[in-house]
Amino acid sequence: MTVTLTRWSEGDLALLERMNAPGMTVHLGGPETPAEVRDRHARYLRLWETDDARMFRIDVDGEPAGGIGYWAVDHDGRPAFETGWSVLSEHQGRGVAGAALRALLAEVRADGRRDLLVAYPGVDNAPSNALCARAGFEAQGEGTEPWRGGELTFRIWALDMSPLQAAGSLQEERFDGAELDQGRWWPHYLPHWSSRGSTAARWRTGDGLGLRIDPDTPPWAPEWDGDVRVSHVQTGQFSGPVGSATGQHRFREGLVVREEQPERRLWLPRFGVIGVRLSAIRHPDAMVAFWPIGFEDRPEDSGEICVSEVFGHDIDDEGGWVTVGVKAHHDPRLHDDVERIRVRGDLTQPHDYAVEWTPDRLRFFIDGRWVKTVAQRIDYPVQLMLDVFELPPATGVRDVAALPHRFRVEHVRVWTR
Known part of the structure; x- marks a missing residue:
């Protein structure tokens, strides 16, 4: 199995629509409306151009399998990138998300503008929380905020990517x-x-x-x-x-x-x-x-x-x-x-x-x-x-x-x- 990341493009709207299915959005408060999905797709394209975010299509052996990306945020007063991902149901349980996250970390390293990466998966999203732990993120508690007409309780994960500072x-x-x-x-x-x-x-x-x-x-x-x-x-x-x-x-x-x-x-x-x-x-x-x-x-x-x-x-x-x-x-x-x-x-x-x-x-x-x-x-x-x-x-x-x-x-x- 070969997992690769490709820059999000105009032709990826259909993939985003598949990622918006009810079974794919259980941990996100349910699907968005078709208009919201089109707006999200346009935002992915626009933020690449302004360099405020980078969204990628996940391919498995050349077949579209999901999406992953990172975008600029502030985390407890420190500049950071936030990451999130979604893998189509038929590709889940095969290590695709883990391989995609490793590839994304290489992109963030190469970017070099920020050295803290955070993720906020829902507390009931066991696979994503387990992936954060395996990837070396450190759990920093939980939070709750309004989300898609309701509330989302999420776990806070942070990955310190700062340069080496040897001391002692x-x-x-x-x-x-x-x-x-x-x-x-x-x-x-x-x-x-x-x-x-x-x-x-x-x-x-x-x-x-x-x-x-x-x-x-x-x-x-x-x-x-x-x-x-x-x-x-x-x-x-x-x-x-x-x-x-x-x-x-x-x-x-x-x-x-x-x-x-x-x-x-x-x-x-x-x-x-x-x-x-x-x-x-x-x-x-x-x-x-x-x-x-x-x-x-x-x-x-x-x-x-x-x-x-x-x-x-x-x-x-x-x-x-x-x-x-x-x-x-x-x-x-x-x-x-x-x-x-x-x-x-x-x-x-x-x-x-x-x-x-x-x-x-x-x-x-x-x-x-x-x-x-x-x-x-x-x-x-x-x-x-x-x-x-x-x-x-x-x-x-x-x-x-x-x-x-x-x-x-x-x-x-x-x-x-």
């Missing part, structure tokens, strides 16, 4: 020494599932961190991960004894510890702002990432905060796609909520990626601008994971001529209060 005590790693600080960084990738020898990073420091995959870099764990090669540093280490299934980042079923590792609690933030400045690699077999993950001394404390994940095949001449969000892994209190964000500009040049992590939500930023909010709770320390991967090509033949892959990290910063 700063810990910074610039990798400017002659050696990697192994009081903070452990230069192995999950060695308990393999060995320290097979997972040793190839690194350099002095002017930022460089991680490298060479022609002779071996697969890190052929038993579990095939021909995947990694160069990686992390700020913690925990595993059980050889033969056990106890270890960090259980990325597949059936894992067994092959080499027991000493416990290392090196740099384990809990809440605050975590940021990195890094450059991606434009090659179809390469992927770079910055993943804080649960230290996992308790098996359920295994969630991942995906601050930045960039596949080389997702980079093009105009920009690329960056994955951010939360991955549950084995934490039953979490659910996966990740999103690919389109970023303009050369991703092989340095960009800033950050998360603002509070007890009840995580806000993600690229180059200081808000891109996503996840309203979930991760309440345990995490270790920082910086890595470059060489993934097996579909042809089965490594592109050795393109090696080495070089991953550059300028700095890592953590602000805590």
Whole structure:
């Protein structure tokens, strides 16, 4: 299913009439008159021209399926945009509204004039209220106002899209020494599932961190991960004894510890702002990432905060796609909520990626601008994971001529209060 947004046009009056059916307006006090619908249609067109509102037609696989938009309002004295949506009955229950809202958030980000988005669904509109919660809006109470000859009681939702404002005590790693600080960084990738020898990073420091995959870099764990090669540093280490299934980042079923590792609690933030400045690699077999993950001394404390994940095949001449969000892994209190964000500009040049992590939500930023909010709770320390991967090509033949892959990290910063 492909969900796209298209600017509202003259030809969309028939869609608006379908959206005005009694079953579609239960939570809005019932249908408008035909004249009111025509006036609304004209208003949608006019406000696009004056830049006071932007209404879009929602298409599903090229077929009109509803409408969504945003318009300028004042919310408790603060300039904001309000959003609202409607999806035709035959397209409901398929995730269309969620996909349309994600696309709309990209439009609001690109607009950039206001950094607060609000929504006011009726209190009895359970699907729309649930969508607001999933999208990271924060509930701010209820209100009632006259509406279509009666009264509408609505829930107030607000999504803070303001830029990053890091504050507090700063810990910074610039990798400017002659050696990697192994009081903070452990230069192995999950060695308990393999060995320290097979997972040793190839690194350099002095002017930022460089991680490298060479022609002779071996697969890190052929038993579990095939021909995947990694160069990686992390700020913690925990595993059980050889033969056990106890270890960090259980990325597949059936894992067994092959080499027991000493416990290392090196740099384990809990809440605050975590940021990195890094450059991606434009090659179809390469992927770079910055993943804080649960230290996992308790098996359920295994969630991942995906601050930045960039596949080389997702980079093009105009920009690329960056994955951010939360991955549950084995934490039953979490659910996966990740999103690919389109970023303009050369991703092989340095960009800033950050998360603002509070007890009840995580806000993600690229180059200081808000891109996503996840309203979930991760309440345990995490270790920082910086890595470059060489993934097996579909042809089965490594592109050795393109090696080495070089991953550059300028700095890592953590602000805590």
